[in-house]
Amino acid sequence: MINQLYNTDTIVAVATAPGVGAIAVIRLSGPEAINITNSVFKGKDLAKQTSHSIHFGTIRDEDKVLDEVLVSLFVAPHSYTKENVVEISCHGSDFIVQQIVKLLLKKGARLANAGEFTKRAFLNGQFDLAQAEAVADLISSDSALSHEVAMKQMRGGFSQEIKRLRAELVHFASMIELELDFGEEDVEFADRDQLRSLILNIQKIIRELLKSFELGNVIKNGVPTVIVGKPNAGKSTLLNKLLNEEKAIVSDVPGTTRDFIEDEINIEGITFRFIDTAGLRETTDKVEAIGVERTMQKLSQSSLIIYLFDITEVTATEVQAELDRLNPQKLPLVAVANKIDRASDDKVKAFESIEGLVTISAAEGANLDELKQALVEKVNLGKLNTQSQTIVTNLRHVDSLNKTYAALDDVLNGLGLGMSGDLVAADIRRALYSLGEITGEITTDDLLDNIFTKFCIGK
Template sequence: MNPHILTNDTIVAVATAAGAGAIAVIRLSGPDAVTITQRVFKGKNLEQQPSHTIHFGTIRDEGKIVDEVLVSLFKAPHSYTKENVVEISCHGSDYIVQQIVKLLLKQGARLANAGEFTKRAFLNGQFDLAQAEAVADLIASDSALSHEVAMKQMRGGFSQEIKRLRAELVHFASMIELELDFGEEDVEFADRDQLRNLILNIQRIIRELLKSFELGNVIKNGVPTVIVGKPNAGKSTLLNKLLNEEKAIVSDVPGTTRDFIEDEISLGGITFRFIDTAGLRETTDKVEAIGVERTLQKLSQSSLIIYLFDITTTTPEEVLSELQELNPKKLPVLPVANKIDEASPATLSAFDNLQDIVKISAVAGANMDALKDALVEKVNLGKLNTQQQTIVTNLRHVDSLNKTYTALDDVLNGLALGMSGDLVAADIRRALYSLGEITGEITTDDLLDNIFTKFCIGK
């Protein structure tokens, strides 16, 4: 048993979301989970029942029936935490849930901390740390791609890649350590050329993993997409059309939107977080001026810009000039011409040479599918194969990969300079340490607390 875990401690928490519902699930984990439940359960003797069975009965408080329930048994080690686990399915009344939890606490359980069930699963060897983090990502997934990537990581796809790299490094580290034991005999067990080639290959894989984070972050957190343009270009109308609801105020008065309106939708499996902003123009209105200034701030925080303009009042030259001014960071930008239903054929054709332009009518809903397709294409996920490619979505993993890469650079420099085996071995150990932090082979209590306290109670 891992020394981190409290083997004599049984925890309890509500596993379903707060608020009244049809049912609620109360979860216990620990050596006394079945015994504690049995003390308040009237039905079959749970301690005599096999694992992975469900039993109907009542929860009673000194003979008084609190609720009729179903009790699911998962006996150690065949459970999520590898401890005895009981899940009580009761009616979803807040009062009933509170009464049952109070009874279980009275019988010796204690309230679980955030993420403590998954933390126990990790400490008991159910899965590694990267897989445990993927559990939280899976719960938070709100698009097809974020679900797919989290599921792959939870099932060990990323972990297997890291463990394979680490195993190859461990082999060479052990060979160099063996050389140190025979220092006086000047023997070489670790072929330096093979070690150099291995490190170069590992660095190549790490570069690919780090590069994948740009896409992984988009998949996990969505794409902050700012809608900008001059007043009355139709930004609020476009936002409402994209969201299929009247989220933004639509008015003929220029400058109606003076703050931000945010909401998100899923397109092509990707979550886009749309931000409708104040119109870009010079103004003497102090409140409106603040809105324009904040729009410029939001641009610097976005990953994608929709530049919307009124095709009936704007020239191609004006569009190109605006794009140059509002996008100093050279972010992906999609020029969108609005009000095509009011434009003449000559006006429409004048914009044909503008790169990546999409022509729409936000009011009429014309060409909205083309706009959505263009947005997905701008994120550049077309070449992404989530079935085959390992994708990094966690900033902690990025930090560990960067530290590993730096340590491997030091190994290469040491080999080039002909440094002694003990110095080379020290740099390899640094790389192994950083890789081990990802999967949890190397952990500290602070690290675990930082990860698992971000989980919801009951998971």
């Protein structure tokens, strides 16, 4: 970890989203952030003010007043980046914002790169790399669960787990390295049985972390949920009702939906990415046939399937056969009988053999709450404890954990074969390197650029 000032220059960026609003925030960070702002600010002398204070005044370009503003001061090292940070709250006019930014650039600041504020915070030791990545996850969180997981990771929950595992490995690595210094005396400082037990325990923890990624990916990115069924089963009507808007075209003409339509809703803190697909049937229409083919592709990529059927048009036997054909991988699936408002009680009762069946009327919005509850139960997050359970949500972390696991396998094999300490130590160092990549104890410029360029400007 580099624990020093990232650079000698001062950066500036608009920290609020583009567009006209009541206010906009312009953020500066760097050794000259306060002095540069002070040179265009008419009010109190900012250089004499304390950290975490707010001051009213005007921003002026020579004698021309650009805006009345509030200036917030964060004096190093008591700031997000551990540098001097200034946040100028001005009116949200794009013209005003651009005029102030141009003035600050003229006074010596430069435009910040994407994610550069957070990159400086990492390089200056404010937090580790996993926590820095959690900042981006927190900004993009769009559900209660994704917010909870990102908040825990930003506060160091996942990092502490990794650092603890790494510290235990470092101890044994140092003992083996010490043995190498006394190679001629044939001494053994590292107990091989204890090392083997430690490796097995760490691998068990890594397996649990890797297993958590399946849930973590769902929490972070949502559940890809494909709505499939025959033409005119009511798929588009159902999607519109779930979204509470006319997203999909509804028509009595079969084959209206020829490509997939996608949108998201949040149900009990879980984001579902619903995909309305073309109706499943044999067709000579080339365009519709392409839509059906894409439906099958979306099925293979989904995590959850809603199979919707018109209860007045089919039998339970036909539905069961279609379910078996469409879902050979046994993905979580909810069978939904639509148009119960047109069916007799005896007709509905005839479908009781379909496991987990939900009966609805998409047109009338009947029983949609029951459908939503069935979807939540299928995702199976009910026992998830985001406060105590460590959850992996980042594919980069998964890759590093897999590399660590493989290196630890090599350590175990080396111990079993009675390999020399230098070879065992080399495999332990590989494991330490991979774990270090997660928290940023081991970094490269390419890795940092790849991570922080995905951030928004101003963060």
